[in-house]
Amino acid sequence: MPPLQILRKKNDNMGSSSIFFLCVLSSFLLYVAMPQPLSTNSRWVVNESGQRVKLACVNWVAHLEVVVAEGLNKQPVDVISKGILDMGFNCVRLTWPLFLFTNDTLASITVRQSFKNLGLVESIAGLQANNPSIIDLSLINAYQAVVASLANNNVMIVLDNQISKPGWCCSNSDGNGFFGDQYFNPDLWIKGLTKVATMFKGTKNVVAMSLRNELRGPKQNVTDWYRYMQKGAEAVHAANPNVLVILSGLNYDKDLSFILNKPVQLTFTNKLVFEVHWYGFSNGKEWETSNPNLVCGQVLGNLMGNAGFVLGQGFPLFVSEFGVDMRGTNVNDNRYFNCFMGWAAEYDLDWALWTLAGSYYLREGVVGRNEYYGVLDWNWCDVRNSSFLQRLSVLQSPFRGPGYDEIRPHKVIFHPMTGLCIQRKSFYEPLVLGPCSEAEAWTYTSRKTITIKGTYFCLQAVELGLPAKLGVICSYANSKWETISESKMHLSSNLEDGSSVCLDIDSNHSIVTFACKCLHRNSTCDPGSQWFKIIDSTRCTSAMKSSVGIVSTFYFMAKNLLASFS
Numbered sequence: 001m002p003p004l005q006i007l008r009k010k011n012d013n014m015g016s017s018s019i020f021f022l023c024v025l026s027s028f029l030l031y032v033a034m035p036q037p038l039s040t041n042s043r044w045v046v047n048e049s050g051q052r053v054k055l056a057c058v059n060w061v062a063h064l065e066v067v068v069a070e071g072l073n074k075q076p077v078d079v080i081s082k083g084i085l086d087m088g089f090n091c092v093r094l095t096w097p098l099f100l101f102t103n104d105t106l107a108s109i110t111v112r113q114s115f116k117n118l119g120l121v122e123s124i125a126g127l128q129a130n131n132p133s134i135i136d137l138s139l140i141n142a143y144q145a146v147v148a149s150l151a152n153n154n155v156m157i158v159l160d161n162q163i164s165k166p167g168w169c170c171s172n173s174d175g176n177g178f179f180g181d182q183y184f185n186p187d188l189w190i191k192g193l194t195k196v197a198t199m200f201k202g203t204k205n206v207v208a209m210s211l212r213n214e215l216r217g218p219k220q221n222v223t224d225w226y227r228y229m230q231k232g233a234e235a236v237h238a239a240n241p242n243v244l245v246i247l248s249g250l251n252y253d254k255d256l257s258f259i260l261n262k263p264v265q266l267t268f269t270n271k272l273v274f275e276v277h278w279y280g281f282s283n284g285k286e287w288e289t290s291n292p293n294l295v296c297g298q299v300l301g302n303l304m305g306n307a308g309f310v311l312g313q314g315f316p317l318f319v320s321e322f323g324v325d326m327r328g329t330n331v332n333d334n335r336y337f338n339c340f341m342g343w344a345a346e347y348d349l350d351w352a353l354w355t356l357a358g359s360y361y362l363r364e365g366v367v368g369r370n371e372y373y374g375v376l377d378w379n380w381c382d383v384r385n386s387s388f389l390q391r392l393s394v395l396q397s398p399f400r401g402p403g404y405d406e407i408r409p410h411k412v413i414f415h416p417m418t419g420l421c422i423q424r425k426s427f428y429e430p431l432v433l434g435p436c437s438e439a440e441a442w443t444y445t446s447r448k449t450i451t452i453k454g455t456y457f458c459l460q461a462v463e464l465g466l467p468a469k470l471g472v473i474c475s476y477a478n479s480k481w482e483t484i485s486e487s488k489m490h491l492s493s494n495l496e497d498g499s500s501v502c503l504d505i506d507s508n509h510s511i512v513t514f515a516c517k518c519l520h521r522n523s524t525c526d527p528g529s530q531w532f533k534i535i536d537s538t539r540c541t542s543a544m545k546s547s548v549g550i551v552s553t554f555y556f557m558a559k560n561l562l563a564s565f566s
Helices: 014-030 076-085 100-101 104-110 111-116 120-128 139-152 187-200 221-237 292-312 331-347 386-396 544-564
Strands: 038-041 045-046 056-060 091-097 154-164 207-208 244-247 272-277 318-323 350-353 412-413 420-423 433-436 442-444 450-452 457-458 470-471 480-484 490-492 501-505 509-512 533-537
Touching: 038 386, 056 154, 091 100, 100 104, 100 120, 100 139, 111 120, 111 139, 111 442, 139 154, 154 187, 154 331, 154 386, 154 533, 187 207, 187 221, 272 292, 292 318, 292 331, 318 331, 318 420, 331 386, 331 412, 470 490
Parallel strands: 056 091, 056 350, 091 154, 154 207, 207 244, 244 272, 272 318, 318 350
Antiparallel strands: 038 045, 412 420, 412 533, 420 433, 442 450, 450 457, 457 470, 480 490, 490 501, 501 509
């Protein structure tokens, strides 16, 4: 039988299972087939076939004083590249310092000599053992070798101009912040962008270039932003029309508000992407010292006003830096990340996690500095926090977008604190959290009922502390669900006695209802377990194949009930 011909062969016994299998197969083919070059279709990044390609990236630092991609003293470059894919990322945001591509003297120094100049003898031994083919390359050729390794392992690459003078980024006074600063000559910058774009024109997995990281400092102004960012974008596109062009805003890449009423003017189309950065520390210690509901609502309001609005204007928004302390003990980061997960899932954003590095050769004068925001551990051998990576995995696949119209639009109920979605094991068992690939498909009606799509069954609150249930009489108050609190992530209903409850989870991840918490200005309260997000999806899930079963169960029960009266 010809390839895939078997999928056309009818089998009456397969029923909805065969439809589900086709959905999964089509999703898999869309995910693995990512022909370049990429372009944009409104707010989505798409491939040549017009299918969405979600950028699920991790940052790999290569802009510090050594000017070598971090970790090559710990692992062979191909092991790192393969490991990136194994962790579910399809893309790397690979940083570079401008002077590597504009200063021939720096570019021609060998990797070995660069480490010697900084007294990093132990790192030389590690590089010799793990990457003998790289250690005696020039710095610029070593950078090319890392790009080649990523490309050979089918990892997409976003080349990010992080800084001019090699070193840690960033501060307002480091001379790298804005056009005209000590190390930031606009003409030299455009020369460097052009050289990089030209150098990697033949590398199909280089899919985008981010023109400059975190513009900042006392010289920043809107007039020069338009003047030089538009000029830089045109230079990159002229040298390499295949790549996406990514523009950052002002104030450490937190502010794009000025383009709301004055669009960027370019001679090319369908290649422009905007980027934004958001960390827990972007708002100081507010997450820890204030009420998380209040902070989440206020911060997201500002974020959408300063950057998120570009989605509505028809441009992709790439969250090119976000991250948390992977030790899990940072209250500020933990609360921030619950809010981030809800936002990133709701808008199904492209993103790049900071960072891959478990440690650095040399950072801010410290040799072998541990990076607690790193996905990998200090030795670059193991994942630092596997539960974090599992939680993040839900964002590595699209919920929707061009080419993912597998079924009609529906809702899934997402739980940011766990990275899981509400699913139904059977009609009789409590609702539980599980992988979003197995999420139930819901409809959120204008009457505020949450119903299983295509059925009469709605979500109901029963009693304080008991599991929520499914029922078919959906006109009472306990079947109405409002999104409340400043975060808009509490789902609240009323019991028969008029008291309010919110969806929550118990220790077994069952869906229960408890008194709504953290609605007032209490900074010691953490509402994470009660935060849910109703998000749009057009993806098939394994729950779809059983939707027929629940309808059949309903009619079976109704038939028996009617028979008892005859």
